[in-house]
Amino acid sequence: MKHHAVQTTHGSDPDAVGRWMEDVDSFLELEDQGNDTVRVPIPLVTRDIIEKLLLAEEETDGGDEDRDALVYQADHRYHSSGEGQQRWPPVVTALPEARTSSSSRRMQSVSPSASTSNAIDTQFCGKAPCRLLLILTIPEREPAKIQQQLVQILALARKLNRTVVLPNVGKGRVGTCQRWDFDTYFDIASTALGGGERMMMMDDFRTWVDMRPLSPTTQVVAVDEGATESNTVVEYASMVHEKAAKTMRCFKTRFRELELENTGTATMHLLPVSEGRSNSGEAAILVNALSEGRDTTNASETTPALPSELDYGTTTASKLPRHSDSDVLLLYWDVRSDLFSTESTTAIDYSPRLWALASQVTKDLQPYLAVHWHIDKLPAAVLPACADALVDMLDILLHDASVSHDIRTVYFSSDHSLMKLASHSEDAQKKSSDQHTAAIDIIQAAFAPGGELERWVLETREGLFTRLNETNGGTGTFDEDQLPLGDTGVQDILARIVSMKAALFVSGTKGCGRLSSAARQVTDFRARAKDHGAIKDVVNLFG
Template structure:
């Protein structure tokens, strides 16, 4: 029993000393952590901005500026976003043509961006336009990976990427300028210019403030405000281009264009209203998004082994002539069916297919002559369209694409691709149909394929007779 009591006393003593040791050490480490905390108070960790390819206009900003180093934070942002200390953009924010010509003009402006060593903004698309007023990103229509391969020396950024850069720059500006009570980061430097076809001689000159201001530019406010001198220093110019200079003198004109637009401004805002390419080399058509290509292939497969493609743009036709026009088309179709043995027919048209409105924003008046002509055609043959074949079904189910589906947007590209792939292609004569660049682009592509020995195509284009 005595030994047992000793053992218990020893155990209690050991516990007492261990508890005392623990209290002393805890106090010491707590004081040490407080000291370290005091030393580190006010030290900021720099988190570098990134530019995610799908950054949106409401991107949350997490950049924390470290003012204790000697680096210029704006230069650091530009290096990460643009690969160089100064970002210089070319933003062709409005191209006043429908998709076929807009596609060509965007390639011209990309060539200009390459000559000027500027980042090219991928302008939004929609309703058969390349225009910042539209809400869909550039890759809704186009394959940006293949575009990059066509222009390997250009950095391309989306509109959302551009907004991200504006936000980051604005945050740096507010932080540094407010802390130092002086303008370390200056306002945005911008040249706003318009390039327009004109009947007179080519001329480049200073323009009045806020000329031709596109209302959709306001969507970049307050980050880019052309009317606030504290936000943006803006110069305005215009270039009138004689059409003959673009038809026959593009080498000389492109040198002039590059020379006058070699400027120091960060942002070159351009709206374009020209008829012809700006550079002598005409780049290949911007490739379309894989989703549209796959849809075109699916419709082709639905049409079986062979089909006749028709492009009938009723806009600008003479309504009273349409009864005669449709009979001429029927006669031509019967002839092709008999001689070539092709029975399937695909119709690409601006006639209303999903609503009472035409598929083209510029085709306003659909008359009884138009309705009667299409009715007669449908009563004579089984006519297939992108709607009857279930084209773009997933987009049509989504309400955000309603306006696009009822206009001349993505389905116009689909029609173009299906007609390019048709075994036989026909279009209307003057008076019955509008002779358009859309039809020409189909014929040009078919001509290239026939030259490359594509024996599935039986003709380039035929126009039916009245």
């Protein structure tokens, strides 16, 4: 049953109660139109209103008969079932509190507002207080590496006993201020396995911020691998760091009630693992620096001792803020190394929506062969020779009936279109245009009439998306949740899922590119799924 709150604002005149009941009658008449069931409004009454009602009762000249009539009328509308369950004066269900200024909020101790905040925290986090980790951004743009870094952040959150707010996504990036929900790129269920189910969606975080009478306290934490000396460096500033501030431009509109005016930044420059420091040492520094003074009662693991090789820069350890006291840590994460050891089962999968889209795209292509050629930073001089090597590999595979499995389509995906140059700089374009054009001509000629591969259709990533958009009415979206087909992140992830589902897969060796993280992710998936469904091999290398 849905309850409606009616706030009374009448004065202390004798007719106050009567006018209030007339308002209720009008409300119920509107509610009853077209409904068989009367929804019961629960009035929201403050102590001031109660005093006015008592004063009105004392000043009423109508005697007991008038009062009994009012009681009957009120009971008739506000009892839940049966007779004689009188509820007059109305039940006090909540006492609204005015939001105070940010400075006075921080000075309050235990108060009705604090108590209400604890109740809201319990509702959203299962206990009070909520301790959250909000990902401002991950600068990495490669989807496979983003997945890896998200797993690391989930591990950090477990160490800190905090709940991760799943970031938004968009344009191949991950961060709070991106446009689309997390599940546009990634699977929430597999993420929950890695996060121990201590996660919060961005919409829930916004609701939590808006509902809390006390604005959550915040602290920016920027972590990178920028240490240049032998020690990890921890610095503290009383304002938001510039690089973090650029990722927080949406906060004024999306999180209006979030307290930021007293937010400082703790910057941690970790030593890259490649410089001889074990990842466990850097992980211990990070966890200890962020959990000083925290309650470890519910923590699953004991925090290791703080290593001595810690340089606090211009800030002494005694002056560092207690990060554990902040309701929300705002995390800027630019760490490429695996600091925390994690199980392989904690891998984050791509969104089921993208898998469904890939199934639709490849339905008419199966069985097909997929090519992934990563040519970024490849010397232009080798492009024609590598194109010849690719055509030779395709010729061998497709003309072998025991291998080709009735394949009729070759899907070509690359970090550059078949119609684009290998480099975007003008100087590089002038130097490589002839070689790149020659490579394009070699590939296209192989599929043209009279070419070695004329029996097969060459399908490009760009052509696939064009037809997909046309199939969906040219709206640029897919499914009832409006999956954005024009988003570069959606396109990148979809391209590798299409390669994962191919019967055969071909990629370049070091001499003709490199085994990129995308190709590596595809081959890892195919190694696990080989001989299941349409997948018939892992990878074939050319060059």
